[in-house]
Amino acid sequence: MNSKLNIEEIQLLIPDYISGELSDSERSLVESALSESAELNEFYIEMKETLNFVSSVKFTEPAPQYWNTLLPRIHEKIENRQSKGFSWDNVTALWKVLVPVAAVILIALVYFLVKPSATQLTEEKKIEKITNDTSGDNNNVKEDKQEENQEDRKDEKSIVNEQKKESVNDAAENRSYIIKKYWVRYYDEIVKDETANNVTDRSYENMKIEQIVLDDDIEGTSIFVTDENSGLDDETINELKKLDDNERSLLLEELVNSNL
Amino acid sequence: MTGNIANKNNDPELIQRFKNGDVTGFNEIVRKYQQQVYWVIRKIVQDHDEADDITQEVFIKVHSALKDFREESNLFTWLYRIATNYSINHLRKARVRNTVSVELVVEPIESKDKGADEAIDDESRRRYLEEAIETLPAQQRAVFNMRYYDRLPYDEIAEILGRSTGGIKANYFHAVKKIGEYVKGKIEY
Numbered sequence: 357m358n359s360k361l362n363i364e365e366i367q368l369l370i371p372d373y374i375s376g377e378l379s380d381s382e383r384s385l386v387e388s389a390l391s392e393s394a395e396l397n398e399f400y401i402e403m404k405e406t407l408n409f410v411s412s413v414k415f416t417e418p419a420p421q422y423w424n425t426l427l428p429r430i431h432e433k434i435e436n437r438q439s440k441g442f443s444w445d446n447v448t449a450l451w452k453v454l455v456p457v458a459a460v461i462l463i464a465l466v467y468f469l470v471k472p473s474a475t476q477l478t479e480e481k482k483i484e485k486i487t488n489d490t491s492g493d494n495n496n497v498k499e500d501k502q503e504e505n506q507e508d509r510k511d512e513k514s515i516v517n518e519q520k521k522e523s524v525n526d527a528a529e530n531r532s533y534i535i536k537k538y539w540v541r542y543y544d545e546i547v548k549d550e551t552a553n554n555v556t557d558r559s560y561e562n563m564k565i566e567q568i569v570l571d572d573d574i575e576g577t578s579i580f581v582t583d584e585n586s587g588l589d590d591e592t593i594n595e596l597k598k599l600d601d602n603e604r605s606l607l608l609e610e611l612v613n614s615n616l
Numbered sequence: 617m618t619g620n621i622a623n624k625n626n627d628p629e630l631i632q633r634f635k636n637g638d639v640t641g642f643n644e645i646v647r648k649y650q651q652q653v654y655w656v657i658r659k660i661v662q663d664h665d666e667a668d669d670i671t672q673e674v675f676i677k678v679h680s681a682l683k684d685f686r687e688e689s690n691l692f693t694w695l696y697r698i699a700t701n702y703s704i705n706h707l708r709k710a711r712v713r714n715t716v717s718v719e720l721v722v723e724p725i726e727s728k729d730k731g732a733d734e735a736i737d738d739e740s741r742r743r744y745l746e747e748a749i750e751t752l753p754a755q756q757r758a759v760f761n762m763r764y765y766d767r768l769p770y771d772e773i774a775e776i777l778g779r780s781t782g783g784i785k786a787n788y789f790h791a792v793k794k795i796g797e798y799v800k801g802k803i804e805y
Contacts, residue, residue, distance in 0.1 A: 368785050371792045375764070406796030409803075410764065413745040414738060418654070418664060426654075426668075427646045430675045437676075 363389070367399060374404050627691040634682050642682065646675050649692065652766070653699045659761035660703035660754070662746045670706055674699050689775065696762070697776045704754035741803075748798040752791050759784055760791035 366389045372378050373386045390397050599607065630648075633641030653674055658667035677698055685694065749757055755777065762768045762776070763784075770788075774781045 368789045371789060375767075377767070402796055402800075403792060406792055406799065407764075409741070409799055410745060410795065413741045415658065415742065416664070418668075422668075423650060426650050426671065427643060430646060430672050430679075433672060434676055434679055 363393070363396060366396060370400050370403050371407065374400075374407050628687065631682060631685060631687065631691065642679055645678070645682075645691070649695050650675070652692075653695055655765070656696060656699045656758075656761060657703045659749075659765055660700070660757050661706055662750065666706065670699070670702050674702055677702075693772065693776055696768075700758045700762070700776060704758060707754045707757070744799055744802050745795070748795040751798055752794055755779075756787045756791040756794070759787040760795075763788045764792075 366386055369378060369382055369386050373383060378386065390400055627645075630641045630645050634645070635641075650671065654667055654671045657670045657674070658664065661667055661670065674695070678695065685691075689697075749760070752760065758777065759773055762773045763770070768776075770781045770784050773779075774784045777784065779787075
């Protein structure tokens with residue numbers, strides 16, 4: 357063994373070398389290293405002074421009777437702990453169980469106090485679901501309502517349109533009625549004249565055509581003349597008088613397009 | 617005392633007697649090992665009263681656990697391990713309770729006018745050694761006591777403390793070195 361290379365190992369052996377605890381081979385190894393190294397030799401001297409000091413110190417021995425009292429006192433303690441059922445080891449073991457259990461219970465309590473229960477969660481989920489469903493329904497309802505409103509509006513529009521149509525139809529019918537009434541009276545007068553003048557059917561047809569052609573300039577005709585010379589009864593004349601310009605134009609248009 | 621290794625030959629018989637309900641087996645174990653256990657503890661904790669309390673607790677522990685002792689190690693090694701662990705735990709708890717530095721309570725030896733040989737009486741030597749040992753970590757302290765005072769082989773110390781033999785050798789070397797450094801600052805050899 358090279359002492360320079362293994363100086364730490366030599367140092368580790370020095371306390372036992374001083375105490376005489378080394379084997380012969382170890383002792384010779386240390387002695388060889390000490391003779392070669394002044395530094396190691398100085399370390400050896402310091403270690404020896406330390407151990408000499410330690411060995412010089414005498415611990416105060418207990419009183420001789422102490423050794424006779426130790427066993428009775430040990431038995432006394434054992435009996436006291438057994439009679440009381442008390443043991444620090446048992447307490448320690450008990451706490452080892454109690455503390456984790458208490459901690460778990462505490463955590464569980466806090467958990468259940470702070471966090472809503474599963475039932476509450478279920479109820480909340482239900483409420484949430486219902487809310488969602490309701491909102492969905494509301495949306496659907498809204499959509500339905502919108503559709504209904506649209507349909508209602510459509511219906512209203514259609515009703516209005518129908519009403520308009522009806523009113524228009526009524527007006528048209530009214531106008532048609534007036535026109536028919538007018539023409540019936542006109543026809544009757546013609547028939548009277550025909551009877552009186554022996555006019556043939558053919559001439560009557562021609563006359564109707566001539567009349568319609570004449571009516572092209574409807575504004576200039578005397579059809580809407582509502583005076584006494586118009587040949588209309590008072591009721592028809594009054595109805596014709598109630599018509600405004602638009603209604604009159606519509607009436608004339610229908611008269612032009614009619615087959616009468 | 618100190619350093620005497622008890623006769624281990626009748627240990628199995630004592631253990632078996634106690635397991636069979638004969639309390640005299642336990643009593644003989646206490647009488648046989650009480651001094652060794654006490655000094656192991658005393659060298660570590662230094663104070664007699666503390667050593668006395670811990671010694672009693674060690675044998676109470678032996679009384680409660682001896683029935684389950686499987687004799688995988690010999691009784692002496694088992695007792696030594698319990699005594700050392702109880703002492704180390706006691707020191708660690710005490711260090712937590714008392715954080716006052718040793719340096720603050722040590723009286724400087726230089727204040728005395730007498731010469732070193734006259735000034736350093738036995739009581740002072742004992743006190744400085746105690747203080748020096750108290751500066752050691754608990755395991756180093758236990759190793760120092762087992763090796764220096766009881767002359768236990770390194771492998772047996774390693775078995776007691778559950779450490780490697782190389783680590784125990786290093787512990788012993790550093791313990792001696794630290795004690796020398798502490799004492800050197802206080803007195804002249």
